[in-house]
Amino acid sequence: MEKVRVGKKILDENDRYALENILLLSRKNKLCLNMISSPGSGKTTILARTISELAGKIKIGVIEGDIQTDLDAERIRATKAPAIQINTNGACHLSAVQISDALSKLPIEDLDLIFIENVGNLVCPTDFNLGENAKVVVLSVAEGDDKPAKYPAIFAKSKVLLINKVDLLTSGASIDFDLDKVKADARRLNKTIEIFPISAKTGEGMTDWCNWLIDAATRV
Amino acid sequence: MEKVRVGKKILDENDRYALENILLLSRKNKLCLNMISSPGSGKTTILARTISELAGKIKIGVIEGDIQTDLDAERIRATKAPAIQINTNGACHLSAVQISDALSKLPIEDLDLIFIENVGNLVCPTDFNLGENAKVVVLSVAEGDDKPAKYPAIFAKSKVLLINKVDLLTSGASIDFDLDKVKADARRLNKTIEIFPISAKTGEGMTDWCNWLIDAATRV
Numbered sequence: 001m002e003k004v005r006v007g008k009k010i011l012d013e014n015d016r017y018a019l020e021n022i023l024l025l026s027r028k029n030k031l032c033l034n035m036i037s038s039p040g041s042g043k044t045t046i047l048a049r050t051i052s053e054l055a056g057k058i059k060i061g062v063i064e065g066d067i068q069t070d071l072d073a074e075r076i077r078a079t080k081a082p083a084i085q086i087n088t089n090g091a092c093h094l095s096a097v098q099i100s101d102a103l104s105k106l107p108i109e110d111l112d113l114i115f116i117e118n119v120g121n122l123v124c125p126t127d128f129n130l131g132e133n134a135k136v137v138v139l140s141v142a143e144g145d146d147k148p149a150k151y152p153a154i155f156a157k158s159k160v161l162l163i164n165k166v167d168l169l170t171s172g173a174s175i176d177f178d179l180d181k182v183k184a185d186a187r188r189l190n191k192t193i194e195i196f197p198i199s200a201k202t203g204e205g206m207t208d209w210c211n212w213l214i215d216a217a218t219r220v
Numbered sequence: 221m222e223k224v225r226v227g228k229k230i231l232d233e234n235d236r237y238a239l240e241n242i243l244l245l246s247r248k249n250k251l252c253l254n255m256i257s258s259p260g261s262g263k264t265t266i267l268a269r270t271i272s273e274l275a276g277k278i279k280i281g282v283i284e285g286d287i288q289t290d291l292d293a294e295r296i297r298a299t300k301a302p303a304i305q306i307n308t309n310g311a312c313h314l315s316a317v318q319i320s321d322a323l324s325k326l327p328i329e330d331l332d333l334i335f336i337e338n339v340g341n342l343v344c345p346t347d348f349n350l351g352e353n354a355k356v357v358v359l360s361v362a363e364g365d366d367k368p369a370k371y372p373a374i375f376a377k378s379k380v381l382l383i384n385k386v387d388l389l390t391s392g393a394s395i396d397f398d399l400d401k402v403k404a405d406a407r408r409l410n411k412t413i414e415i416f417p418i419s420a421k422t423g424e425g426m427t428d429w430c431n432w433l434i435d436a437a438t439r440v
Contacts, residue, residue, distance in 0.1 A: 038259045142385070165362070171393035
C-alpha cells in the first residue's frame with residue numbers, strides 16, 4: 001500500500017486504536033503480551049498451563065483470536081480465567097479495534113497480565129500492532145528448525161521465543177530439530193530475544209517462563 | 221472490502237492473471253496443483269518424496285513460494301526436478317502474476333505436472349486463485365485435530381487433504397490427534413475431498429497419493 005509522506009507520520013486506523021490500547025493499559029499498569037505462531041504450535045495449551053502454574057501469583061485474562069469457533073476461549077475459561085473470544089470470520093490477524101472492544105469486556109482492573117492469542121498465522125499478525133507491550137512468538141519443534149530463516153520478521157520483532165513441544169525431541173519420534181541452530185538463528189535476527197524451550201504438555205521449562213512473566217508483570 | 225456490484229463480475233488483477241495461467245495450462249494440457257498449509261507441515265519434504273517416487277512416470281516441476289530464502293527450491297533441485305523460487309519479501313501468499321512469471325521460466329513443455337508450494341500460511345493463500353486446477357491442503361498431525369473446525373475455508377476449497385507425519389502417531393510420542401475426527405470434519409466441509417494419511421519421511425501412504433496424481437495428470 002502506498003502511503004502519503006508528510007512531515008508527521010499519519011497514523012492509520014489500526015495504529016490509532018493500538019495507541020489508545022497501550023495508553024489504557026499503561027494508565028492501569030497492566031502487562032499485555034501478543035502471542036503469535038503458526039496454527040497448532042500449542043498457544044492455547046501454553047496459556048492454560050501458564051494460568052494454572054501462576055494461580056495465586058498473577059491474575060491473567062485472555063483475548064482469544066480465531067477465524068471460527070470459540071473452542072479456545074472455552075479451554076481458557078476451564079482454568080477459571082476470564083476470556084473474550086474474537087472471531088475474525090476469515091481475516092488472518094487481529095486488529096487493534098477488536099482488542100479495544102475486548103479490553104472493554106475484560107475485568108482488567110482485577111488482572112495483572114492480559115494475553116492476546118492471535119490467529120494462527122506466522123506472517124500477517126506480525127505487521128499489526130495491537131497496543132501490546134511485547135510480542136511472544138511460539139514455534140513447535142514439529143514445525144522444523146528452518147523457521148527463523150524463512151519467517152524472519154516475527155522472530156526479529158518478538159521479545160520472547162517459546163520453543164514448544166520439546167518433549168517430542170526425546171520421545172523416540174523422528175523429529176529433525178536442532179535447538180541450538182534455532183536459538184542461534186533467532187539471536188542473529190534479534191540479539192535480546194528471550195528463549196524458553198518448553199513443553200506445555202509435560203511442564204518442562206514452564207517454571208523459567210513463568211518466572212519471567214512474574215518479573216515482567218511486576219516491572220510494568 | 222466492498223465490491224461494486226454490476227451485471228458482470230469485474231475481474232481484479234489477480235483473477236485476470238489467474239485466468240491467463242489456467243488458459244495457458246489447459247492449452248498445454250498440464251496439471252497444476254496449489255499446495256497450502258501452515259509453516260512446517262512438511263510440504264517440501266512431501267514434494268521431494270513425490271518427485272522421487274514418480275520418477276520415470278510423471279515429469280514434475282515446482283514453483284516454490286517463500287517469504288525469504290531459496291532453501292526449498294534447493295531441496296527440490298536436489299531431486300533433479302526444475303524449480304523456480306519466488307520470494308514474496310514479507311507478503312503472506314503467492315499471487316497469480318508471480319505464477320505467470322514463474323511459468324514462463326519453467327520448461328513446461330517437458331512437464332506433466334506443476335506443483336505450486338505456497339507460502340506457509342493456512343489462511344491468506346486460500347483466497348487467491350493462482351490459475352491452478354486444484355488446491356491441496358496439508359495438515360501435519362503435530363498441529364492438532366481441531367484445524368478443519370478452526371480454519372474451515374481451506375478444507376472446504378481443497379480437492380485433496382494430505383495428513384502428514386502419521387509416523388508420529390505410532391512413534392510413542394504423545395500426540396493427541398484423532399484421524400477419524402479430522403476426516404469426518406473435513407468431509408463435513410467438503411463431501412468430495414480426497415484424503416491421504418501419509419508420512420513423507422517413512423513413505424507410508426505415499427503410493428495411494430502418487431497413484432491419485434498419475435490418474436489426475438492423465439485425465440487433464
